[in-house]
Amino acid sequence: MKKQFLAITFLLSGFAASAQKVPYTNCEKCWLADSLGNHRVVLTFNGTGKVAKAIINWRRRDNEPENKRIIIEDAKTKQKITNVKIGSINRESGELYFEPTSGKGTYFVYYMPYKNEGRSNYPKGVYLKPENTASTEWLNAVNGKAPLASVKEFQSIDAFNSFYPMEVIATKAETEALLNKHKSEAFLVFPEDRMNSIRMTKDLPQRWMEFGPRTTYTGEAARGENFAFQLGIYALQNIENVQVTFSDLKSATGKVISASALFCINTGGTTYDAKPLTKVVNVAKGDIQALWCGVDVPAAILPSVYTGKATIAINGKPVKTIALSIKVNNKVSKDGGVSEPYKMTRLGWLNSTMAQQNTVIAPYTPLEINGNTISLLGRKVEVNKDGFPKQIQTYFTPEMTEYAAAPNNLLTEGIHFHFIDAAGKKINLKSHGLQFTKKEAGTVQWTAVSANDSLQMDVTASLEFDGFMSYTVKVKALQDVSLKDITMHIPFKKDFAKYMMGLGQKGGYRPENFEWKWDVAHKNQDGAWIGNVNGGLQYSLRDEKYVRPLNTNFYLQKPLLLPTSWGNDSKGGIKVAFDGKAVLANNYSGERDLKKGDELYYNFTLLVTPFHTINTDFQWATRFYHSYKPIDTIKSAGATLINIHHATAINPTINYPFIAWQKMKAYDDSAHAAGLKVKIYNTIRELSNHAYETFALRSLGHEIYSPGKGGGFSWLQEHVGDDYIAAWFVPEIKDAAIINSGMNRWHNYYVEGMNWLTQNVGIDGIYLDDVAFDRVTMKRIKRVLTKDGHPGIIDLHSANQYNKSDGFNNSANLYMEHFPYLNRLWFGEYFDYEKNDPDFFLTEVSGIPFGLMGEMLQGGGNKWRGMVYGMTNRMPWSDGADPRPIWKAWDNFGMKGTKMIGYWVDDNPVKTDKAKVIATVYKKDGAAMVAVASWEDADTDFQLNIDWKKLGIDPAKATITAPEIKSFQPGKTFGLNDRIPVEKGKGWLLIIK
Structure with a gap:
């Protein structure tokens, strides 16, 4: 149906042939945009003969219109007219001749036809080149005396595509x-x-x-x-x-x-x-x-x-x-x-300071200081007189379900710097003492200065309630000095350097000898996580010019900046290897000459893991349904929480959930009445072109949007023009996103928006699809989502980042700074659940070493291996691996209140006699569910080795049964000493009671 656009008309002055009021209108669904473009001119012809002439004063903003095809259609027959001749074409006007195939009547001129090439979700809109389809006979009849067709209307396929009034150019x-x-x-x-x-x-x-x-x-x-x-x-x-x-x-x-x-x-x-x-x-x-x-x-x-x-x-x-x-x-x-x-x-949201004060967020506890030791939830940090950690302790058991009475010391000695002169001799700096400058519940800060006659090191550091430490280390030359190296040593205890992730290393067991060099142009790598399940450190090396890079598919378009200090023209690097009793992470920067007054910033961050114990009861009780479906359908499936993706009726546009908020509120209200919770897709990496503020944000230059080569979907090319990066596109609703630039004021808007959605629409949390903001924004988001008793549930999905486009990073390492505020992981697309070993599952997928639990996605995951980590897949993204039979098995056993004892726990009461067949126990009084999964290369069998005393079950009265679980296992009973067969890549859920 044709609709008048804002009931306005436009006076096209400057051309005698068109000195008339020509309306700009919309004609929704009147033609197929993907073949004819988004714009057309409606001509009226009242003359006679085989040739009609039109002069169209279109005032176009696009460049080189003469290189774009013009298609003329007979409105009566809906047929393309082949006898067309294009005269003079420019941005202001166009002259054309055509055969009026139906005589007097209406004709449509499509002047920006295009086709989409490439991936459907990352299209490349290509404008069709001019063509010549006219017959020689007809062309010979064309002359300048042809009767004129008048311009009746300028039409767009809908109001969103209209150029009127702000994109109609002056002559x-x-x-x-x-x-x-x-x-x-x-x-x-x-x-x-x-x-x-x-x-x-x-x-x-x-x-x-x-x-x-x-x-x-x-x-x-x-x-x-x-x-x-x-x-x-x-x-x-x-x-x-x-x-x-x-x-x-x-x-x-x-x-x-x-x-x-x-x-x-x-x-x-x-x-x-x-x-x-x-x-x-x-x-x-x-x-x-x-x-x-x-x-x-x-x-x-x-x-x-x-x-x-x-x-x-x-x-x-x-x-x-x-x-x-x-x-x-x-x-x-x-x-x-x-x-x-x-x-x-x-627009005022762009300058918001909402939720900026670093108040403690549950379940974390206020920081406490005793001397130079700072206590936080499950951890302690003792600060040395030079300002660096003297010792870092965690109080987590290997099971990760409770806190330990005795501490785990992560370091063999304090973290420290070495300054080596050109002759290879160590330069000693004398500490002038440690001073605490802030003591708050959420943040403790301190400074320290160390110096001699040639060098001075100023340390400013802070520790936050979740275990994040930030160090600014300024090294200043007090006189000219030649150095062979400046290094930072992190000496891990062997037991807490069992696993490693990052620096090009897939998550898993730490290599015996590891070496790495900087390559920021290709690799999103500046640090690693080294640790064990119940204690570890992530660290990143930076300088004063650090800027968060773009992540996921866009890393190469805005990569890391090489730190002047650590990188040192690529002389720097990292070695991790045994050094005496320690596993030493040697972070070196190489030789250099410093002139008097030169300053270098050897900044770094630390995260002490894990962040809290794992909440297994939340895992068993909170069952995600990741699709927009009727409430009754979801409730009957046994799910308890709905994730509303973008490109749905109530959340149509990506990362801008404000278009249909009334519908979203009605859906949320219905879900709450049925006892279900609702979360929505909303993150930062790209922003929908349907955002009302798009051009206000564009007026800020590159503050909000990244510079780029433009292109992408036609709307972006026609209205945004150039200098942007085209991002995710949804063909069904023509939602075309633009890449955000990184850390900017859109994050203030994002926080305000999440607060508004929580308070006014009733969302129960957010679903994050990768993350393009830092921990400052994450803390703010968690605060507004949990304000006034709202649950504020956050789950994070990530595609495997270990590839060329993403800079060969690890999702868990990349997003670890956000883990303290997440409730669940969904790692995710392109994760291989068949070919990777248990140590990869544990470190990169499960979340358990960080106090989290997760779910699987790619190919439905491996349900037998997943259960070793308490993971299923997610409805209805199950890809043939419906989680409901496992949910039912959990309920039949009564998983709530069980204690999870993973295969990684040395004194796990249930083991097998095969190294690659592993078992995790879910224990309660008088019974245990045992998840067994095989990583053997072929079908095999195994026998359970059970410590009955630790399991708390009398073997004389014990039974071992495999309950029937659809598409998982047949029902079966085993003897206590039976060898149990297991197929390659599969396993069992056994009940011992």
């Missing part, structure tokens, strides 16, 4: 006339309504030619509304350091809206980690810069007209003043208008 003549009129000025200002986002940066919109530059802006807002408006800057010269300041807004009766309530997101704000942000805005000659401004109208203000001014200043040029007049009406916006985001009411 060259109109632009030159404007320039001639304002020769003496450095820039012009075009105030613009919030509903007309300024989109183009190289072309003036024709709309501005009608209105001209102005010195006034008038708007209307509700009381309490977060009201936005734009000031469009058109640079007539190169201008630098654009700044906007505001006066108070005053009514005729003297009532005031303070200047502090007004803001401009382009010139300043607050960073994602709560630091003041000042942005330098420069505009090149001929470019357009949108300044998005706003006023937070006080709810208590009296209705009236409030006037004031915005002053725009640039370096070395006269200022311009825009008179502001905001009519505040009688309406009251109780939520600031944020429930209507299409009005751009959420």
Whole structure:
């Protein structure tokens, strides 16, 4: 059905043949965009003959329109017209001739047809090249005297694809006339309504030619509304350091809206980690810069007209003043208008500091300091006088289900630096002592200085309640000095260096001798995790210029920066090997010369693992259904928690769950009434092109969106233009995402959005599909999700990152900083559950060494091996491996309250006599469920070796049975000493009682 777009028309001036009002309309589902494009011109022909002529003053923003095909269709027959001749084509107008096959009537001109190439979810929109299908006979009949077809309408396939009004360009003549009129000025200002986002940066919109530059802006807002408006800057010269300041807004009766309530997101704000942000805005000659401004109208203000001014200043040029007049009406916006985001009411969220204070998040406990020792949940850190850890302890048993009475010491001696001179002699620094500078429940900070006559090392460090330590280590040359090496040693106790993950090493047993070199251009590697199930350390090497890279498929487009200190022009590296009683992680940087005054930053981070005990009862009771289906269907399947992916009716657009929030709320309410919880897909890596704020965010340069080569789906090419990275695309709803740039103010918006969804829509948590933010944002998210008693459940899915595009990282290593706040892992796509050994399952997939449990995905996982780690797959993403039979077996046994004793526990009461057939026990009073899985290369058999005393069962009364579990195992009873057959890659769930 054809719909008038905003019931507006457009006067196409400058061409005598089209001096008429031509409407821009939408004609939804009137044609197939993927074959004909998103735009067409409707022509009316009332002449006679075999040739019609059309002059179309289309004012196109796309470049090189002469290189794009034009398809003309007969509206009556729906047939493509082959006799077409293209005359002069440019961005302003097009001349064409065609055969009016039905005589008088309507004809459609499709002027941007394209086809999608490549992967369906990462399409490459390719515009069709011009073609010549006309017959020679018809071409000979074409001349300039052909009767004219008139332009009736400009149509888009829907309102979202329309160019009107902000992408209809001014002509060259109109632009030159404007320039001639304002020769003496450095820039012009075009105030613009919030509903007309300024989109183009190289072309003036024709709309501005009608209105001209102005010195006034008038708007209307509700009381309490977060009201936005734009000031469009058109640079007539190169201008630098654009700044906007505001006066108070005053009514005729003297009532005031303070200047502090007004803001401009382009010139300043607050960073994602709560630091003041000042942005330098420069505009090149001929470019357009949108300044998005706003006023937070006080709810208590009296209705009236409030006037004031915005002053725009640039370096070395006269200022311009825009008179502001905001009519505040009688309406009251109780939520600031944020429930209507299409009005751009959420721009203030970009500067939010919500949930920034580092308050302790459950289950963690406040930090406690005793001397130089800091205690936190399940762990202790003793700080040496040089500022580095003297000892790190954990209080976890190998079972990971409870805390140990005696500590586990992770180090043979303190972490320390070595400075070696050119002759190979150690340079000793004298410590000037340790000083604690902050002692709070969530954070403890300290400083230390060590020096001699040639070098000084300043250490600033902090420990947070979850076990994260951050070190800034500044090494300064007090005189010229030549060094053979600067190294940091982490001397692990052997028992707590059993496993390793990272630095190109797949998760599993630590190699006896390991060496690694920097290669940031290809590898997202700057550290590793080394440890055991109940104690370990992850560390990353950085410097003062560290910037979080893009992750997943986009790492190579924004990789790590080589740390000047550690990398040292690729002279640096890491060696991990035995050194006496220790397993030494030797982090070296190589030889270098320092001049007096030179400074190097040997920064690093540490994470003490595990983060807490595993919550096995949550694993047994919380059963995920990862699909948008009717509530009754999900409840009858036995699931307890629903994950709503994007590209669904209630969450249609990726990482922007605000389009259909009313439907989402209704669904959540129904689920809650049925006793189910609902989580939604919402993360940061890319952002839907349907985000209302897309062009406001684009006005911030590369702050929010990464630079890139553009391309991708047609909408992005037609409206965003260039300089972006095209990301995930959903063909069914034409949702085309753009890659985020990394750590930026969109994270503030993200936190505010999650808070709003929790409080107003009733979500019970989020499903993360990889993570492109750091732990600062993760903590904030967990705080808002769990506020006011909300459950705040977070699960993380990741595809295997160990590949070229992702920089050969490990998902668990990459995202470990987020693990303290997760409830479950779903690792995931491209994980091989058949060819990898148990140590890989344990470290990279299960989450158990970090206090988590997980689920499987690829190919449905391996259900026998998964049960050794308490893992099933997830409905309905089961790929033929339905988890419900295992869920039923759990319920029949009564898994709640059992103690998990994994095969990795040395005194596990149930073992087998085959090294590659392993067993995990789920023990309760008088009974145990034993999960057995085989990694043998062929079918085999095994015998159980049972320590009956530890198991707490009298063997004289014991039975061993295999309950029948559909698609898992047949029902069977075994004798206590029987050899039990097991197929290759499979196993058993045995009940001993």
